[in-house]
Amino acid sequence: MTDWSSAGFETRAIHAGQEPDPRTGAVVPPVYQVSTYAQDGVGGLREGYEYSRSGNPTRHALEECLASLEHGARGLAFASGLAAEDTLLRAVTKPGDHAIIGNDAYGGTYRLFARVAAPWGLEHTPVDLTDLDAVRAAVRPGVTRIVWAETPTNPLLTVVDIAALAEIAHESGAILVVDNTFASPYLQQPLLLGADVVVHSTTKYLGGHSDVIGGGLVVSDGELGEQLAYHQNAMGSVPGPWDSWLVLRGIKTLGVRMDRHCANARDIVDVLTRHSRVVEVLYPGLPGHRGYDVAQRQMRNFGGMVSFRVAGGVDAAVDLCGRTRVFTLGESLGGVESLIEHPGRMTHASAAGSPLEVPDDLVRLSVGIESSADLVADLEEALE
Numbered sequence: 001m002t003d004w005s006s007a008g009f010e011t012r013a014i015h016a017g018q019e020p021d022p023r024t025g026a027v028v029p030p031v032y033q034v035s036t037y038a039q040d041g042v043g044g045l046r047e048g049y050e051y052s053r054s055g056n057p058t059r060h061a062l063e064e065c066l067a068s069l070e071h072g073a074r075g076l077a078f079a080s081g082l083a084a085e086d087t088l089l090r091a092v093t094k095p096g097d098h099a100i101i102g103n104d105a106y107g108g109t110y111r112l113f114a115r116v117a118a119p120w121g122l123e124h125t126p127v128d129l130t131d132l133d134a135v136r137a138a139v140r141p142g143v144t145r146i147v148w149a150e151t152p153t154n155p156l157l158t159v160v161d162i163a164a165l166a167e168i169a170h171e172s173g174a175i176l177v178v179d180n181t182f183a184s185p186y187l188q189q190p191l192l193l194g195a196d197v198v199v200h201s202t203t204k205y206l207g208g209h210s211d212v213i214g215g216g217l218v219v220s221d222g223e224l225g226e227q228l229a230y231h232q233n234a235m236g237s238v239p240g241p242w243d244s245w246l247v248l249r250g251i252k253t254l255g256v257r258m259d260r261h262c263a264n265a266r267d268i269v270d271v272l273t274r275h276s277r278v279v280e281v282l283y284p285g286l287p288g289h290r291g292y293d294v295a296q297r298q299m300r301n302f303g304g305m306v307s308f309r310v311a312g313g314v315d316a317a318v319d320l321c322g323r324t325r326v327f328t329l330g331e332s333l334g335g336v337e338s339l340i341e342h343p344g345r346m347t348h349a350s351a352a353g354s355p356l357e358v359p360d361d362l363v364r365l366s367v368g369i370e371s372s373a374d375l376v377a378d379l380e381e382a383l384e
């Protein structure tokens, strides 16, 4: 196995965990569509594989690649982002523990904490993670096990200071978990900033083609990695080999796709900020954005997600979402095709009435990698 740890991002994306197949020389890891493995005598495993819930070569290729991209000691792949989150919570918390989550966390993450983990016994407090004093005040030393951050957040694109949060978490014996789905490891590597665990919905930028659901965890500590691997097998929410292969294939082009996502988003932000029907544009790359300075420090570029508030309130926002032609109306994000959605009624409907409710005139764009001029023209027409 070649050591790719000092290679550049794109080289690791294409080669880490993906040596040519030793038997055939196949340059891409084959889809090992198999559940069990022949043993040479009882317990005589050939390459350590005995059953595909515990381990599968295609999944392992993805897991090694994820670890390499995030500069972690161990990567683990899951059937979805939420499966990864659930496994993590079971592995590192127990009933009676406490967690701090961002007050604009991804709706599904909030639902997991509020409706699944809370009845099981894990308490949580939603906090504005940009307010470090508020985070310090919410931490219960010895009881708070997790500080859970997203940056940039969904859908308000709030940026939080990963290094500062890591320090606060570690001071009181908690770990910092960063959901890095929006930035992707190309734009931001939380483990290098002090985070303990990175969470991914590989459904989004890593997969990149809106054709697979998947999740991942990457950790800097090998022992924690072992514990998570134990839970991965014990809880069983693993991705199949074909889904693992699709994510791995998406990852190979992550760098070039992210460059184009960012460039197209910038063109759209330029148009929206000047538009008379747009009340406010939320994008971490705008110097007026609250998180601009931190984003400049901890990100390579500002990403492909853009949110904005439309003049005329909820009706105007909902109407706009139905008028675009290149932007497809739909949930999810991070694919090559551009998507538009109304968070209040779609992705974040489950947060209605909670502290995580989003403004109802908000529209969220996942800017794809189509021709920028077509995207801009589409939005301008829809806004007329």
Ligand SMILES: *Cc1c(COP(=O)(O)O)cnc(C)c1O
Binding pocket: 080, 081, 082, 083, 106, 108, 109, 150, 154, 179, 181, 182, 200, 201, 202, 203, 204, 213, 214, 215
């Ligand atoms: C989509 C998403 C998730 C959940 O991932 P699934 O693959 O849909 O289970 C978690 N966090 C963020 C930020 C997401 O966008």
